Each structure stands twice: as structure tokens, then as C-alpha cells.
Amino acid sequence: MKTPVGHLFLASSIALALSFGAVQTAFAHAHPKTETPAAGSTVDTSTKEVAIDFDEGLEPSFSSIVVTGATGKPVNDGRSTVAQSDDRHMVAALQPLSVGIYTVAWVAVAKDGHRTQGHYTFTVK
Ligand SMILES: [Cu+2]
Numbered sequence: 001m002k003t004p005v006g007h008l009f010l011a012s013s014i015a016l017a018l019s020f021g022a023v024q025t026a027f028a029h030a031h032p033k034t035e036t037p038a039a040g041s042t043v044d045t046s047t048k049e050v051a052i053d054f055d056e057g058l059e060p061s062f063s064s065i066v067v068t069g070a071t072g073k074p075v076n077d078g079r080s081t082v083a084q085s086d087d088r089h090m091v092a093a094l095q096p097l098s099v100g101i102y103t104v105a106w107v108a109v110a111k112d113g114h115r116t117q118g119h120y121t122f123t124v125k
Contacts, residue, residue, distance in 0.1 A: 030054040030055060030056035030057075030058055030063075030088075030108040030110040030116055031054065031055050031108075031116060032052050032053070032108075032118070033053045033054060033055050034053040035050075035053075035104070035120065036051045036052075037050065039120035039122065040120065041122050042122070042124075043122060043123070043125075044125060045097050045099070047097055048093065048094055049092060049093050049094055050065055050091070050094065050104050051089065051090070052065065052089075052104075053088055053089055054088045054090070054108055055088070056108075056111065057088055057110065058082050058108055059082075059110070060081070060082035060087070062107070062109035063080075063090055063107055063108050063109050064079070064090075065080035065092040065105070066080070066104075066105045066106075067102055067103070067105075068102065068103050068105070070101060075094055075095050075097060075102065076093070076094065077094055078093060090108070092104075099124055100124055101121055101123050101124075102121060102122055102123075103119055104119060104120055104121070104122070105117070105119040106119065
């Protein structure tokens with residue numbers, strides 16, 4: 001790699017590697033794969049938690065689930081947590097639920113620092 005051609009080859013290899021890395025990073029945003037209870041579903045008052053499985057690992061300190069009832073008050077029983085054994089799995093334990101519509105608002109920060117967020121509702125009957 002002492003010739004100018006060698007250096008040029010090395011430089012372009014690095015540039016190629018970096019651009020591949022950038023492409024992969026751009027797709028590392030975390031999106032929900034499975035929501036329990038499912039978005040738009042109806043469940044009963046025995047529901048004790050909301051769990052979301054994401055397609056990428058999450059940063060526990062910056063990711064959250066907040067569940068609110070009709071009054072807008074959170075019904076989370078404490079903070080949501082990212083499972084230690086599976087950083088794609090985030091759970092929020094719930095206070096006992098009464099009949100009504102609940103909104104789940106989630107924030108997911110992937111390992112690359114990119115943030116996604118969304119919300120959906122489910123009904124307790
Ligand atoms: Cu990303």
C-alpha cells in the first residue's frame with residue numbers, strides 16, 4: 001500500500017465501508033412489531049400490563065411507554081422498563097383498569113440514538 005494507486009484503493013475501500021455503515025444505521029430506527037394488547041383491540045379489566053416488542057434494541061434510559069385513561073392521567077404503575085434479557089421488549093405495568101378507552105404513547109430510542117414515537121388505543125370492557 002505504498003504506491004499512490006494502493007492508497008487510492010484503500011481510501012475508496014474505507015469510503016465504501018463507511019457508506020455501507022451509514023446505510024445500515026439509517027435503518028436502525030426501532031419500530032413496534034407486536035403490541036399487547038393489540039392496537040384497537042378490546043380487553044377485560046384483568047389486563048395488568050402493556051408490552052411492545054420492537055424490531056431493534058432500545059436504550060432503556062430514553063425509551064418509555066405511558067398509558068393514559070380518558071381523564072388523561074397516566075395509569076402506569078411506576079415507570080416502564082426495557083427487559084434486561086431482551087432489549088427489544090418494553091413493558092409498562094398498569095394499575096387496576098376500569099372500563100374505558102386507553103391510549104398507549106411510546107418513545108423508542110434505538111442503539112444508534114435515533115428516536116421514534118407513536119401512539120395507539122385499546123378498549124377495556
Ligand atoms: Cu436510526
